[in-house]
Amino acid sequence: MTYRRISIPVRVGKVTVGGDAPIAVQSMTKTDTCDITATINQIKELEDCGCEIVRVAVPDKEAAESISAIKKSASLPLIADIHFDYRLALAALQVGADGLRLNPGNIGNREQIAKVVAAAKEREIPIRIGVNAGSLPADFEPDAPLAERMVNMALEEIKLMESLDFNLIKISLKAFDVPTTIQAYGMIADKIPYPLHLGITEAGLPQAGTVRSAVGIGILLYQGIGDTIRVSLSAHPCEEVFVAYEILKSLGLRQRGPTLVSCPSCGRAEVDVIALAEAVDKHLKKISKPIKVAVMGCVVNGPGEARDADVGIACGKGKGAIFRKGEVVSTVSEDHLLEALMAEINSFSLEGGSLE
Numbered sequence: 001m002t003y004r005r006i007s008i009p010v011r012v013g014k015v016t017v018g019g020d021a022p023i024a025v026q027s028m029t030k031t032d033t034c035d036i037t038a039t040i041n042q043i044k045e046l047e048d049c050g051c052e053i054v055r056v057a058v059p060d061k062e063a064a065e066s067i068s069a070i071k072k073s074a075s076l077p078l079i080a081d082i083h084f085d086y087r088l089a090l091a092a093l094q095v096g097a098d099g100l101r102l103n104p105g106n107i108g109n110r111e112q113i114a115k116v117v118a119a120a121k122e123r124e125i126p127i128r129i130g131v132n133a134g135s136l137p138a139d140f141e142p143d144a145p146l147a148e149r150m151v152n153m154a155l156e157e158i159k160l161m162e163s164l165d166f167n168l169i170k171i172s173l174k175a176f177d178v179p180t181t182i183q184a185y186g187m188i189a190d191k192i193p194y195p196l197h198l199g200i201t202e203a204g205l206p207q208a209g210t211v212r213s214a215v216g217i218g219i220l221l222y223q224g225i226g227d228t229i230r231v232s233l234s235a236h237p238c239e240e241v242f243v244a245y246e247i248l249k250s251l252g253l254r255q256r257g258p259t260l261v262s263c264p265s266c267g268r269a270e271v272d273v274i275a276l277a278e279a280v281d282k283h284l285k286k287i288s289k290p291i292k293v294a295v296m297g298c299v300v301n302g303p304g305e306a307r308d309a310d311v312g313i314a315c316g317k318g319k320g321a322i323f324r325k326g327e328v329v330s331t332v333s334e335d336h337l338l339e340a341l342m343a344e345i346n347s348f349s350l351e352g353g354s355l356e
């Protein structure tokens with residue numbers, strides 16, 4: 001995959017979004033923003049798991065003012081998520097938000113938006129025009145297809161911001177319906193030069209939500225569309241970040257932490273491959289460097305099938321073979337499989353291997 005849609009980069013605090021910057025991973029806190037300690041703690045957890053930009057809900061003035069204290073302890077760029085009241089956007093800017101997300105369906109009239117744009121421009125703070133399929137005004141092009149309505153709503157807002165001489169813009173066009181989302185981003189991609197924030201909104205619980213997000217975000221990224229992603233799951237936000245990286249890793253767009261290759265198991269397996277893979281995965285969570293580790297159920301096919309793994313294990317009856325890059329390097333008894341695999345991973349890491 002070599003093509004990437006060209007966009008004008010914008011800065012969100014210390015992170016560049018768009019241009020040729022790596023596709024940024026973002027999430028949103030799920031705490032009450034006014035609970036400053038809880039919000040700071042969650043931002044720290046997000047930072048530890050690789051999140052690069054964090055958004056906080058700003059439902060009222062107190063939440064907007066909390067941004068000031070949160071920013072003192074949080075090192076991730078902070079985006080204020082605003083609905084309904086443009087004055088909250090002004091308040092968030094005043095206390096140092098690094099970015100704004102506005103919902104054009106409900107944020108206010110031209111005059112009110114002009115006030116927000118003027119304040120953002122003065123501070124060089126970007127604004128994301130975050131169109132959501134569910135909150136389009138009912139009277140906005142009611143007969144047009146949904147994807148078209150979303151795009152036209154965004155284009156209208158972009159025109160307004162451009163008329164105010166403002167171009168620190170990002171766009172998102174999120175729907176729960178995956179084909180609608182893909183159509184909407186596809187339609188807008190060559191109409192505007194601004195970075196695109198991708199997401200499938202309200203994607204659901206982790207299992208189904210991960211699939212929906214991976215399909216929607218993955219198809220767009222594969223088409224070269226998208227500059228930052230947020231996976232929306234009914235789960236702890238670190239799960240969103242984990243899934244976001246798995247999507248990026250599977251397309252070869254970013255690297256973070258180990259990748260586990262494990263066979264599905266079949267009638268040839270002579271150990272419990274699923275339990276072993278789960279145990280290895282648990283251990284790999286402690287490693288932050290990129291390494292590809294394979295867990296294969298049989299010696300006959302295992303090493304060959306996982307040839308591109310850095311280190312792996314192929315199980316046999318009562319024992320297992322440790323391999324590197326498809327070549328068997330040692331054989332160990334079944335009760336030492338995990339221990340031997342972890343030792344091999346450590347030695348691979350110390351020798352340099354493919355770890356960077």
Ligand code: SF4
Pocket residue numbers: 263264265266267268269296297298299301302305
């Ligand atoms: S690696 Fe062996 S056990 Fe695993 S699926 Fe392939 S043939 Fe079956």
